[in-house]
Amino acid sequence: MEVIDWIVLTGTLAFIVGFGYWRTRGSKNVNDYILGGKDAQWWTIGLSVMATQASAITFLSTPGQAFHDGMGFVQFYFGLPLAMIIICMVFIPIYHRLKVYTAYEFLENRFDLKTRSLAAILFLMQRGLAAGITIYAPSIILSAVLGWELKTLNVIIGILVIIYTVAGGTKAVSVTQKQQMFVIMVGMFTAFYLVMSYLPDDVDFGKALKVAGANDKLNILDFSLDTKSRYTFWSGITGGLFLALAYFGTDQSQVQRYLSGRSIRESQLGLIFNGLLKVPMQFFILLVGVMVFVFYQYNHSPINFNPAAQDAITSSEFNADYERLKSEHLKLEEEKRIAQDHFTAVLDVKDYDLTVAAKERIRELNQADRMLRAEARTLIEKADESIETNDKDYVFIHFILNNIPTGLIGLLLAVIFSAAMSSTASELNALGTITTMDLYKRNRKSEGDETHYLKASKWFTFLWGIIAILFANFGSLVDNLIQLVNIIGSIFYGNVLGIFLIAFFIKFVRGNAVFIAALITQLMVVLTYYYAIHIHGPGEEKLGYLWLNFIGCALVIVIAVLLETSFRTGKRIKTGA
Structure with missing residues (x-):
């Protein structure tokens, strides 16, 4: 990297952190800190929701995924638009009517404290791990490619995020994510333009697509019913739908984004905005990866990119x-x-x-x-x-560092850092909120004032930032980073989504049945993952991991209904009714 690249990189990151800290410092109460004063407009919500999901893993792994496997991964997102509609119709009105700080407050109102606490703990487990991965993903790749020390990179990314997230809370996350999304999209369009300009003169965009098609990289739709396939049309609109429902409807890192909306309508418009743009955005990022593949059909590539x-x-x-x-x-x-x-x-x-x-x-x-x-x-x-022998996560960064002009390298590295910071900030913000409101405040014997819980929120956010850095320092690469994040989510999300669906629609089921069913379901999902997916090599799994979302959701509903029916039957027999 040249001096100009360092200037672009450090200048971009310094501006985002400094501006976020300056604009949002000095929250006066918990409402300001956790919900951003509930004055966010729909475009802020939509961009914040997109930036939360679009981690550095998205921009490192997705082009590499397309390079090796083509455009089929886009099917993963087919259930997302429908999920946005369901959340807008069901979840958002209930959350706003109850004026909750977290999604899990609703579960106590509907069931009991232990069910609320269990759901909160499940969230903390999976999102705490994911926060470490979103730091670790860009760190290990940049470390390998640039020769930087891995742990130092983890600490740098973590501290940058902690500075403005602890200082400004939800509003700081939302303000900085608008800037980060701008940097991200400018960087990706720049990369697309450059890779197209590097193709031979007689290969225009139309021919490049035909070259990609001849190499089986444009097989977007797979209608097969094979459950072993990770990405098919059916797994996308079923498993992908349930994953999106759970992620956007029950994951506090996303719920907190639209709970900050000034009205139900603003929150709904923000999610619809995300639903309309998310699939095209992922399609475009995959297309960048496919064009990088076409580029390497005419230019030398290493036999392994790591x-x-x-x-x-x-x-x-x-x-x-x-x-x-x-x-x-x-x-x-x-x-x-x-x-x-x-x-x-x-x-x-x-x-x-x-x-x-x-x-x-x-x-x-x-x-x-x-x-x-x-x-x-x-x-x-x-x-x-x-x-790590699987080099999917190194393809795009290799292209950037070996083919992009001086100055633009700094911009595209800023894209990676910005994406890491945007998703990590949302995660830390949510982790601090859940720990404060669902565990600390709810189980504290003496009631504190607003200032006390404001300070507690900041301290817990800071603590989770440190934990995320520690997780990042003990992380390791697997098959593909974007898949790892989705696998972790799929293990937990289906269970939590099922709890919420019971709360919304199956009114006769009570807290004890749901609590026991959730514990049984989580154990069964973990065992299913281990025996059907984990112990098999890539491509040899007995089950695509997206199906875990559907399985977890269905299991907890069925078990809870059976348990509640059993409890009521036993009670009637006991009372002689």
Whole structure:
């Protein structure tokens, strides 16, 4: 990185932190700190909701996901627009009518304190882990690529977020997220423009799409009923729907964004705004990844994008075998360039048989390339088992650092940091709020004044910031970071969503039945995840993780209804009724 990149990066981050601190310091009471004075307008809510979900993982992992697997991941979001409508019709009116600080206050009104506390604890468990991941994700990648010390990066990101989040609460999060979303979208459109400009002169956007299609990267819809597939149309509108309902309807990091709305209408418009733009935004980010793939069909790419893998293999006994694979990879790249050129030339001729033959040749070369990369991963694992061999999360950052002009590198790194800060700030804000209002205040024997709980909220937010940094420092990469966050959510969200759906719609079920059902369900979901997903290798899972959302939701509802029926039957028998 050059001096100008450092200036752009540090200047952008300093402005966001400084402006957020200056605009929102000095909250006078808990309402100001937690709900931002309830004066947010719909566009602020919509942008804040989008920024909360759009973590650094989104902008690091999603292009890499598209590079390797194509556009199919967008199906994950198909249930989101419908979820926004349901939340606007059911959740938001109830939350506003009850004038709650957190979603879980409603559960005590409907059931009892222990059910409220259990739901709050489940949230703290999964969101506390996720907060560490949203810090760790950009840190480990930037550390590997730039040579920075991992723990130092974790601390830097964590402290930057803590400064303005502790000082200004919800309003600070909302104010800074508008700026962060602006930086993020400018950066992504810049990346798209640049990658298109780097393609050969005879490859315009239309031909680039056809090249991507010939390489099976534009297979957006999968209508198969195979539950093993992670991303299908059906898992998107079922598991994805339940995940979105749980995340946007019961996760305090999102609920707190629209509880700050000045009216029900403003909150509803904010969520509809998010529902309309989220799928196109994710589609565009995936498209950037696909265009990066097309770029590497005409330009050299490493056999593994993780630079730490290259360092590990170089100093091992397997280096000679790895160098052989790299040589074969270089030869294969030249063949792929010739095949791609031939394909684009055939497109101009518009001969069907020649086009089919050219596509088949490309698929053969891609299969050979996948086999070489798989062999390389095997050698890397033998050289050092601690090195992450799945390089999806390194694809986009490699492209940025090796192809983007000076100055714009700083901007795109600012995108990654901004996304990390925006999602982490929402998480810390929510974690501090839940700890204060659902656990500390509700279980405190003596009542404190507004100032006491305002200070408590700040201290708990600060504490969760430190915990998130610690989680980040003990994290480790798995198959794909964006999948890891969604897997963690899927393990907990379905259960919590089921509790809320019982509270809304199944009026005869009481607190004891729900509490016991939630404990049983959480154990069953964890066991299902372990035996059907975790112990199997990537692509060999017995169940796509999105189905955990539906399973958890259905289980807690069925078990709670059965338990309540059993309790009532037993009571009638006992009383002789």
